[in-house]
Amino acid sequence: MDLAALTIFRAVVRENGVTRAAAKLNRVQSNVTTRIKQLEEQLGTALFIRDGRRLVLTPAGETLLPYAERLLALADEARHALRENRPSGRLRLATMESAAASRLPSLLAQYHQNWPEVALELETGTSVRLIKHVREFEVDAALIATPLDAGWAGDLFDSVPVFREELVMLTPRGHRPIRAARDIALSTLIAFEQGCAYRAYVEKWYTEHGIRPTRVLELGSYHAIVACVAAGAGVAVAPRSVLELQHDMSNIAIHSPDTLGTIDTLLIWRRGHFSAALNALRETLLGNAAKPSGIAAAEGAPLQAV
Template sequence: MDLAALTVFRAVVRENGVTRAAAKLNRVQSNVTTRIKQLEAQLGTPLFVRDGRRLVLTPAGETLLPYAERLLALADEARQALCDDRPHGRLALGTMESTAASRLPARLARYHRRWPEVALELTTGTTGCLIERLRKFEIDAALVARPPEADSLEEAFETMTVFREELVMLTPRDHRPIRVASDIALDTLVAFERGCTYRAHIEQWYTAHGIRPARVLELGSYHAMVACVAAGAGVAVAPRSVFEVLPRGATDVALHPLKELGLIDTLLVWRRGQCSAALRALGGMLVEAPDAPDASGALIADKSDAGGPSRRQAPAPTPN
């Protein structure tokens, strides 16, 4: 029982006959008659009886009609849902903890106000963990740090640059200034588990300077890392933006710029060819200033790995 046959059946009922139904559907009468006969054969029961010059529904036809109406209405709803560019539905987003703490609160609050029909689910993890979850279809998109060396992201995913972070080294307040790597007085690195791109960047930086931490103390949050650094347990690396959102005066740490590392891009990453309207709207929201006024437009972004993000304002976004 296909939708085309049900459309013909409904038209015959609504138009009170084959002739008018054929005109309505822009078909020849013989085609309409054939489709009705095929449907009756498939169902194993007549759907119409002839009363003089008009067709009357049989009990089976009466039973089928409401089902046909519901099936055709559901098909229309499905088509509209797939074609509708207005952000809606579920969007599962993974993000690094640093980004969730420093960059997302104001932007996500504005996103919820602007697109209340989107059910946004947020989870945190390291870049490596988030990429793996993205590969397994457990999340729809992720905010990750660009790795120090190019990997397979180009092949499997599309990306756009949404933030740029300055990495700084955190030390106890009384630590001497760090101008070169040998100025680091503590031999413990406080960091997230392996898979953290910021950890990979700083370990590469250590190696480039011919040194290595004697041990790595792995912790699961920046608050815990800052507390350990303040207590003299070691040094850590974090985006400056994370430190700036911590309570003023609540930590006893010093920040040291690591200019050799430059700025580290934060990428919005999604599976190639699977960018929904909700995700496109999120991409536009992320590159806006946190205190930007609400607007109805959304940004369309192409891959950014080759020379930065390409984006334009669009009142009716279309998939990349």
């Protein structure tokens, strides 16, 4: 059972089939199929069954997958350790959409200039999903909002705070000032899907004030959320840092409720799975962590486009 075979096995799982896996790995399909068959023969069990045009993992394949992820991650770590601790190779980073849009562009440009030998891959998602990706070795590290559950990391993760985000409430222009949940005049909360840590915080805030939104309108981007708030569809909560990216805030008012608070953004990785490339990223993020977002607005007043 060699690493190349495990890499092919993992690619077939991740790409949901041989054709896409072959394209991802720059191999011909017949080679991928042959290597999978050889791995199955070596292990003495089938790893996939065909369901129409889909390949589905067998119970044996489900058992092998986490071991394959761990073995391939350990091999990557060994390669990093043998390269004189100079950042190089692949670094897979996952992040919340808010951080990807507002915090990372200039920092990743700086990182690429400093360490051009690192191939940085980026994906976005909710904090809950990103924690899962780190746990399952699908990414090397992630930027998440601090979870509500204080024991979320256990013995599995290491983390360091790299940004501090102020959560603010967005309403249509002309809404009365909001200092507590009872001041909210609109019953719809506009938010990301379940798994978004910021949504969890605002829903907890609602609950602590003895109310709950009548409806949650789920959207996939802050541009869409701001547009719906401007149209009067409801209220939303967002990190103040993302608001400078919005082109038209003339119909939006920003509020800073007394107890909504600030949330640390954490860089997390699996304990023991560290590399020179990840350490260089951590140092880049920490070196810029103290910079302010540059956004200021009067509570309850329209926030002009910047």
